[in-house]
Amino acid sequence: MSNTSFAVPRHISRRGFLASSAAFGTAMALPPAAFAQQEGQLLLWLPGGSELFCKIHTGLLEGFSAGASLGPATTVCGLGQDTEFTQSLIGAITAGNPPDISMLWDSPVSLGAQGAFMPLDDMMKGSKIPLDTWPAGLLSSCQFKGVTYGLPITAGVYSMWYNQEMFEARGMASDRASFPKTWAEMRKMSKEFTVWEGDKLISAGFMPNRVPETMAIWSALNGGMMFDEANLKYQIDSEQNIEMMTFFLEWLDEEYKGDFNLVDRSGNFLDGYPNSTTGMGPAFREGRQAGMQSGSWLLGDIFADPVPSFERWNLAANPIGPSGSTSVSGTWPNWFVIPVGSKNPQAAFDYLSYLAIEGSVEWYQQIPDVPTNSQVQRKAPAGLVEKRGQEVADDITAFLGEQAAVVTPMWNSPVQSFYTDQIARAVEKIYTKASPVKDALSEAQAATQAELERVLAG
Amino acid sequence: MPITAPIAPQAAPLLPRRNRKAQRAEARAGLFFALPWIIGMTIFVALPLIVTFYIAQTKFQIVGAPKWVGLQNYEALLRDPAFWKSAQNTLIFAAISVPLKLIIALGLALLLNRATALLGFYRTVFYLPFLMPAVAGSVVFMLLLTPNAGPVNIALEAMGLNPPDWLLDPKAALWTLILLSLWPLGVETLVFLGGLQNIPKDVSEAADLDSPKRWHKLVWITLPLITPMVLFNLVIGIIYSFQVFTQAIVIGGTTGTPAESTLMYMVVLYRAAFRYFNMGLAAAMATVLFVVVLILTLLIFKTARSWVHYEGGET
Numbered sequence: 001m002s003n004t005s006f007a008v009p010r011h012i013s014r015r016g017f018l019a020s021s022a023a024f025g026t027a028m029a030l031p032p033a034a035f036a037q038q039e040g041q042l043l044l045w046l047p048g049g050s051e052l053f054c055k056i057h058t059g060l061l062e063g064f065s066a067g068a069s070l071g072p073a074t075t076v077c078g079l080g081q082d083t084e085f086t087q088s089l090i091g092a093i094t095a096g097n098p099p100d101i102s103m104l105w106d107s108p109v110s111l112g113a114q115g116a117f118m119p120l121d122d123m124m125k126g127s128k129i130p131l132d133t134w135p136a137g138l139l140s141s142c143q144f145k146g147v148t149y150g151l152p153i154t155a156g157v158y159s160m161w162y163n164q165e166m167f168e169a170r171g172m173a174s175d176r177a178s179f180p181k182t183w184a185e186m187r188k189m190s191k192e193f194t195v196w197e198g199d200k201l202i203s204a205g206f207m208p209n210r211v212p213e214t215m216a217i218w219s220a221l222n223g224g225m226m227f228d229e230a231n232l233k234y235q236i237d238s239e240q241n242i243e244m245m246t247f248f249l250e251w252l253d254e255e256y257k258g259d260f261n262l263v264d265r266s267g268n269f270l271d272g273y274p275n276s277t278t279g280m281g282p283a284f285r286e287g288r289q290a291g292m293q294s295g296s297w298l299l300g301d302i303f304a305d306p307v308p309s310f311e312r313w314n315l316a317a318n319p320i321g322p323s324g325s326t327s328v329s330g331t332w333p334n335w336f337v338i339p340v341g342s343k344n345p346q347a348a349f350d351y352l353s354y355l356a357i358e359g360s361v362e363w364y365q366q367i368p369d370v371p372t373n374s375q376v377q378r379k380a381p382a383g384l385v386e387k388r389g390q391e392v393a394d395d396i397t398a399f400l401g402e403q404a405a406v407v408t409p410m411w412n413s414p415v416q417s418f419y420t421d422q423i424a425r426a427v428e429k430i431y432t433k434a435s436p437v438k439d440a441l442s443e444a445q446a447a448t449q450a451e452l453e454r455v456l457a458g
Numbered sequence: 459m460p461i462t463a464p465i466a467p468q469a470a471p472l473l474p475r476r477n478r479k480a481q482r483a484e485a486r487a488g489l490f491f492a493l494p495w496i497i498g499m500t501i502f503v504a505l506p507l508i509v510t511f512y513i514a515q516t517k518f519q520i521v522g523a524p525k526w527v528g529l530q531n532y533e534a535l536l537r538d539p540a541f542w543k544s545a546q547n548t549l550i551f552a553a554i555s556v557p558l559k560l561i562i563a564l565g566l567a568l569l570l571n572r573a574t575a576l577l578g579f580y581r582t583v584f585y586l587p588f589l590m591p592a593v594a595g596s597v598v599f600m601l602l603l604t605p606n607a608g609p610v611n612i613a614l615e616a617m618g619l620n621p622p623d624w625l626l627d628p629k630a631a632l633w634t635l636i637l638l639s640l641w642p643l644g645v646e647t648l649v650f651l652g653g654l655q656n657i658p659k660d661v662s663e664a665a666d667l668d669s670p671k672r673w674h675k676l677v678w679i680t681l682p683l684i685t686p687m688v689l690f691n692l693v694i695g696i697i698y699s700f701q702v703f704t705q706a707i708v709i710g711g712t713t714g715t716p717a718e719s720t721l722m723y724m725v726v727l728y729r730a731a732f733r734y735f736n737m738g739l740a741a742a743m744a745t746v747l748f749v750v751v752l753i754l755t756l757l758i759f760k761t762a763r764s765w766v767h768y769e770g771g772e773t
Contacts, residue, residue, distance in 0.1 A: 083732050090520050090735075110735070116521040261626050265606045277597075278604040417733045424713045432628065434717055447539075451734070454534075455519070 039343050041071035042351060045099040047085040048078055056366055057103075060359045064351050070344075089339065090116065098339035100348040104150065107411035108142050108337045112149025113455075114414075117337040120148045123349045129356045133374045137407035140229065141333055144414055152333030153356050154369035156295030157403045158217055159329060160319070161272065164312040166193060166290045176399070179316035181327075183221075186319045187251050193290040194255050201256070201266035203288045208248035210260065210431060211270070212424040213410075214293065217330035218244055220408035222321030226423075227413045232456065234413075234449045236423070237441035240323050245430055245437045247322065252431060260431055272298045274306065281306050293318065295332055296400050299368040303387050315399055329403035330410055334369055370400045418451045507748075514741035524738070531742035540726050541743070544714070547632060548723040552699035555639040559695055560688065563643045567650030568676075581651070585644035592642075592704035599638050600625060600709060625709055628717035635720055638705050646691045653684035685766040693755055700751050703728065723747060 044061050046054060054077035065073040076099070079088050086106065092098040093116050108117055124130050131139065131148070142150040164174035170192055172178075180186040190205025209218050216226045224240025227233075235241065256263050267283040268275040272294050274282060283289035285302065287309035302308060317327040336355070338348045355363075360371035361379060368381040378401055380393035388396075413419055422444040429435035435443070489496075514531055516524035535541045570580055587595065602610050603624035614621035622630040657680065665679040681688075703724035706714070712729040714721025723743070731740035 087732055093521060111521060114519050114521040114735070261605070261623055264626065265623070277600050278607060279601065280604075280607065415734070417729075421713050421729070421733075424715075425718065428713070428715065428717055432717055434628075443539075454517075454736075457517075 040347075041065075042073040042101065042344055042347055043099040044073065044075045044351075045079055045085075045089065045102040046075065046077045047103060047105050048080065050367075053367060054078065056363055060355060060362065061351065064354050064359070068347065068350065070347055086111075093339050093341055096341050098341045100338065100342040100344045101351060102337055102339055104335040104337060105332075106335075107413075107416045108150035108335050109144045109412055110414045110416055112142070112147070112337070113144045116340060117149040118340055118342065118345055120151065120338070120349065120352075123346070124148065127349070128353045129373055129375075135372060135374070135405050135407055137328075137409050138331055138333065138372050138404065140409040141331070141411035142335060143412065144229070150335045150337040151352055151356060152331070152372050153336050153352065154360050154363060155331035155333035155372050155404060155407075156297040157329055157331050157370050157400050157407070158214060158293055158295050158318070159400070159403050160291055160316045161284065161294045161298065162291035162314060162316060163284065163287065163289070163310055164314050165310040166287065174312075174314065176314055176316045180319050182319050183247060183321045187255075190251075190290070191255055196257070199257070199262050199265070201263055201269070203290075204263075204269055204283065205255070205290045207256070207263070207269055207289075207292065208251045209293065210248075210427055211293075212420050212427060213332065214330055215423050215427070216410040217293075217318065217328065217408055218321070220328045220330075221318055221324045223323040223325060225408075226410070227419065229409065229412050232452065234419070234445055234452065236419075236426070236445040236448060237438065240321070241441055242438055243323055244321055245427075245441065249430055249437060258433075272302060285309070296368060296370050297332075299381060299384055299396070303383065315396060317403065327406070328408040329406050331372075331404065331407050333372070333411070370404055372404050374405075413452065414455050415448065415451045419448045422448045510741045510744050510748075513737055514745045516738050518737040518741075519735045520737055521735075527738065531738045532746075534739060535742055535746065538739075540718075540721065543718050544721045544723045544726040547714070547719070547721055548700060548702065550632065551636055551639070551702055551722065552696060555636045556692065556695040556699050558636070559640055559643060559646060560691055562640060563646035563691065564650050564688075566643060566647045567654055568680075570647065570651050571654040581648070584647050587642040588644035590642070593708055595641065596638065596705045596708035599641075603634065625720075626716055628719040631710070631716055631719040635702075635705060635709065638709075639699070639702065646695070649687050649691055650684060653687035654680065657683050682767050683769065686768060689758070689762050689766045693758055696754055696758070697751055700747060 042061060042065055044057065046057055054075065058075040058077070061073045061075050065071070079085050086104075089098065089102055089104075090111070111117060112119075121131070129151070134152070138152045138155060139148065141152055142148055160179065162174075162179065167174040172189070172192075180189055186206050193203055193205035195202040209215065219226050219235075219238075219241050222240045222244045224238050224244065225235050226241070228235055252258055252260065263269050264278075267286070267288060268278070268280040269283045269289055269292075272282045272284045272292065274280065284292050284294075285306055285308045302313075318329060320327055336352050338345055338352075342348055356371070356373045357375055360369075360373070360376055363369060364371050365379055365382050368384065371378055378397050380390065380397045384393040384396065426435075426440040426444040429440040430437050434440075513524060515526060515528055517527045517530075518524035566584055570577060570584070574580070602608050605611055605621075605623045605626060608624075610624070611621040624634045625631050661679060661683070662675075665675040669675065701724050702722050706720050706722040706725050707728065710716075710720030710722075710725070712725060712733055714725065724747075727740050727743040727747070730736045730743065
């Protein structure tokens with residue numbers, strides 16, 4: 001080897017080197033610039049959704065920005081759902097470059113309590129959307145220790161869906177008023193529909209609940225609760241919840257051979273959608289399941305493939321448990337937050353006010369996420385009117401509005417995801433008989449309470 | 459072979475000043491060329507490692523500043539049932555899948571090593587699964603193993619067998635996950651194949667003359683000569699198996715459904731960090747994993763001196 005000192009090879013000229021460096025620098029700088037927020041121009045992030053969902057929100061934000069004489073707005077769609085989206089958002093917040101507004105599909109309480117989102121209470125005072133225009137149970141999904149960290153602009157409202165034609169075929173009244181009012185009545189009715197052929201479930205009535213997210217609704221229907229936000233105490237192993245899970249387990253044993261695996265091998269009896277893993281069609285839409293609890297988002301999908309094998313279905317209030325006294329509903333809201341670091345917080349809040357009242361009407365007409373602010377004049381979704389007629393569509397819209405007003409507090413814990421995982425674990429243990437009801441719930445209670453205390457500790 | 463007198467060792471002559479300068483320039487140039495790698499290593503490996511050790515001793519919820527808590531996260535880990543359950547699952551997974559992978563990959567490599575016109579085709583076929591994204595592969599297997607409608611169970615039932623609920627039965631799910639891990643064997647197979655093709659022909663032919671039994675040749679000649687490849691595949695296999703994540707989270711979600719049977723260490727780490735925002739605990743888990751894998755790797759390297767044979771001696 002020669003002893004000449006190191007030099008830049010001749011085929012890379014200094015000019016070329018500088019040009020390459022500049023191009024590299026620009027390329028590195030471009031992605032953040034494309035997502036950067038600017039004063040006077042609103043930037044909205046959406047976690048996911050269909051092309052139509054993105055189009056609606058892009059149009060609403062652009063319309064608002066033009067009307068409010070703001071600069072051109074940007075809507076960023078499809079940044080990933082669930083955890084991936086949260087990671088992106090947290091990354092942007094900690095980097096000091098968040099969007100002005102973000103939609104969330106997970107409760108804002110957890111991150112809000114840690115200081116990621118702006119408290120909205122001061123801005124709400126004297127605005128078009130003060131605190132008292134929101135159903136308390138719904139707004140609690142955005143509040144912690146009396147501070148509001150987001151707004152549940154629209155929500156999927158949980159209620160009982162039932163196949164009226166299956167009811168009538170068995171000589172049962174199919175109007176909403178005649179729907180079972182208690183779990184015991186529902187369980188008794190369910191047996192009428194349930195048919196087994198060996199280990200295959202041919203048709204079913206209703207199912208004991210096993211969805212972790214909605215366990216708080218069933219708990220409230222039985223006079224209990226999962227999380228006592230006022231006292232910062234979980235109540236997972238309360239008497240009402242033990243009674244609830246014991247009721248469900250006995251129901252499973254009596255009507256479904258004590259084995260959800262057998263049920264799952266026979267079809268998708270869990271919700272109204274095709275199972276993304278097994279490819280099995282929804283038993284409800286196939287006319288093999290008399291009823292189920294579902295969110296109102298199904299209104300927008302029920303007429304899509306697979307098209308229901310029947311025409312007439314209806315919604316009814318959730319029945320109450322043995323220790324319950326009143327029917328309640330639950331929701332899975334579309335939350336909106338203003339991340340800390342937004343350069344246009346007031347304009348962002350003004351947009352949320354617009355979206356809560358005017359924007360959500362247009363939104364609901366195209367995608368049936370129920371507007372939740374009490375001042376909204378809801379109009380039935382166009383697709384529902386087309387398929388079921390104006391009268392039925394108006395009735396369902398009014399019913400969902402009533403249900404949104406009686407929502408039980410849920411999604412209101414700063415350790416919501418931890419709680420959901422613990423409940424999922426407990427429910428699985430109970431239904432697979434891996435653990436007695438009380439033990440499984442106590443274990444979930446101890447773990448969740450410990451996590452809550454860890455998070456709340458200074 | 460001509461016999462020559464051994465050359466007496468000579469004292470290293472003093473380097474002329476000009477040569478020393480040249481050596482320094484060469485060293486500088488070497489350092490300069492290696493600089494991008496050194497910078498990358500420092501920024502993307504060493505620094506995160508140090509930060510991880512630090513965060514493991516803090517309460518850090520991502521938003522806001524970390525708060526020093528000493529060894530509290532490690533204490534919390536020891537009390538966490540999910541930590542122990544996931545560690546147990548991961549150990550079982552590693553203990554079974556790594557040896558199985560080695561055996562099957564070696565078997566495939568031995569088959570591929572036989573001269574055939576379709577060698578290139580088979581090599582591509584066995585390597586292809588490695589190129590498929592793990593998520594897509596997992597979803598395909600989930601569809602194949604669907605209890606009622608899945609083609610695997612339909613075929614097994616047609617043969618009069620009583621197939622398991624592969625991914626729904628807690629007793630079967632972990633074994634199914636292990637089975638899945640055996641699918642992308644391309645890299646291991648190619649590494650073994652490279653080793654097999656490097657065995658000198660004269661040694662191979664001498665072995666054939668010594669014993670007509672093929673297994674004699676395999677045990678006494680082939681295996682010892684490819685032990686460096688076994689070592690490589692073993693170490694890489696152990697590192698990967700302790701970090702099994704994608705298949706586990708696609709199949710079992712963040713709770714290791716069914717009944718925590720597919721709950722793996724990395725899933726618990728991931729959910730602590732990005733679902734519960736408990737970065738301190740996640741960093742503590744990462745530290746524990748780092749130490750365990752490091753100890754295992756060092757142990758393997760220590761024992762390797764007695765069972766790994768390098769042609770021409772170890773360098």
